[in-house]
Amino acid sequence: MPLGRTEGVDQDCSVKEQNGQQQQNAGGGGGDNASPCVVLDGPIIVGAGPSGLAVAATLRQHGAPFTVVERSGGVADLWTNRTYDRLRLHLPKVFCELPHVAFPPDFPTYPTKHDFLRYLHSYAARFAIAPLLRRTVTRAWYDHPASLWRVTTTTTSSSATSVITEYASPWLVVASGENAEVVVPKVKGRERFAGEALHSSEYRSGERFRGMRVLVVGCGNSGMEMCLDLCEHGAMPFMSVRSGVHVLPREMFGASTFGIAMKLLRWLPIKMVDRFLLLVARMVLGDTEKYGLKRPKLGPLEIKNITGKSPVLDVGAWSLIKSGNIKIVPEVESFSGNGARFVDGNEMAFDAVIFATGYRSNVPSWLQEDGELFTEEGKLRSSGSSSEWRWRGPNGLYCVGFSGRGLLGAGADALRAAADIAGRWQETQQAAANISSV
């Protein structure tokens, strides 16, 4: 496997000599005057999650250099530090592999988070991806005169001193994820609630909630699986539902629902596939609306495409809703010291509240790009055609993992972005070789 060149900076962020070539200093134009600036030969990739790793691995395959910057202390922070113990991939493993490397054959159809993490670590090692860790990208802007992206990172060292570094590269890959920041709604009286309140990203297991009445706000995959886990640990979960949700069995006719949907989409329009999924879901699960889970007007695949809202792929919560072990309650109107008041006027006491209210991207907080690629909420701007996904913006800007299509979509974005960048990098190499031979 060709290893290509790896960008490097010394501990003090000064420029390091590599492969006999000294990187030039581009000055700190527009950035912090005192901060060192490292000019990179290859792209700068923001984020060392599955998307960042996939694009780095593919660049490696093309023999092109890259630099990955990651705010946490290791790769795959979401999967390592922000997910619960019982989590498994909810799509079969063939739909969750990153480019170039299949899951080991001994992995189960739905790998556990530990299996997946093992895979990601070995993936990073195999392609010699060594991200610059504990560097949060706080600003990225395109310097037109220099034709370079300027990227500012802030590092918090063990002595808690912040070090600001500026990088410059012709290419910027946004791989910071659709789930970079937690969403916690501002509900009236939230600060008055005296019990424990946490976001689903902080939940690990129901063990410490044994015997407690727990309000879980949100009925996405996280809310559902946490309610299931709470039940299995002897807690009493109440799930607050605001709008509706599509619940689908994870499997139908002995095959994965997702796999069946992907096959049908090759032949049928999305609306028809949705109708089929809902028909089978009704046969297998019954009428979810009867139990307080209204179905959205748009079908499960269509709503995922248009809004990014994922259907729930049921791994056991549904039967506990039907048996009354998980109780559905309305949207929360306000919190009190010991419980919540719902929009129907009812009040209930709770020992703890879990906000399974989802995530958002953090792209608008650091990327300056005139809204060409991202909306103000940090979502990918629609291309206008649902069959055409966007992975490239102007001036050497790329995004990987923002198409709302999970790991499969991230892999597809990574292949395209890396091939495009590698082609351009090779052109610059060729041009440099031509100049030096004159």
Ligand SMILES: Cc1cc2nc3c(=O)[nH]c(=O)nc-3n(C[C@H](O)[C@H](O)[C@H](O)COP(=O)(O)OP(=O)(O)OC[C@H]3O[C@@H](n4cnc5c(N)ncnc54)[C@H](O)[C@@H]3O)c2cc1C
């Ligand atoms: C609980 C859960 C389960 C999921 N299960 C599945 C599944 O089974 N199948 C599936 O296909 N998808 C699933 N997904 C979707 C999920 O988005 C992908 O699995 C995957 O993690 C996306 O990879 P990513 O690299 O794009 O984002 P992330 O995994 O979020 O990685 C982004 C990285 O960027 C870093 N970062 C963010 N901001 C900055 C910054 N400013 N500076 C530097 N670094 C930064 C983060 O620390 C993180 O390491 C799940 C999501 C969640 C939340």
Ligand SMILES: NC(=O)C1=CN([C@@H]2O[C@H](COP(=O)(O)OP(=O)(O)OC[C@H]3O[C@@H](n4cnc5c(N)ncnc54)[C@H](OP(=O)(O)O)[C@@H]3O)[C@@H](O)[C@H]2O)C=CC1
């Ligand atoms: N096993 C797996 O592979 C798992 C995968 N995932 C994936 O992770 C991603 C995130 O999932 P998840 O964490 O469940 O987040 P989601 O964004 O999917 O769901 C958030 C939930 O919170 C509700 N909500 C948000 N704001 C409020 C509010 N102010 N008041 C009441 N309810 C509110 C939403 O309701 P509303 O619709 O009304 O906005 C929705 O029910 C998804 O892609 C999901 O598929 C998650 C867990 C497990």
Ligand SMILES: O=C(O)C(=O)Cc1c[nH]c2ccccc12
């Ligand atoms: O876990 C998720 O939400 C994912 O992003 C995986 C995924 C991509 N496309 C889908 C369609 C239906 C259910 C899950 C997914």
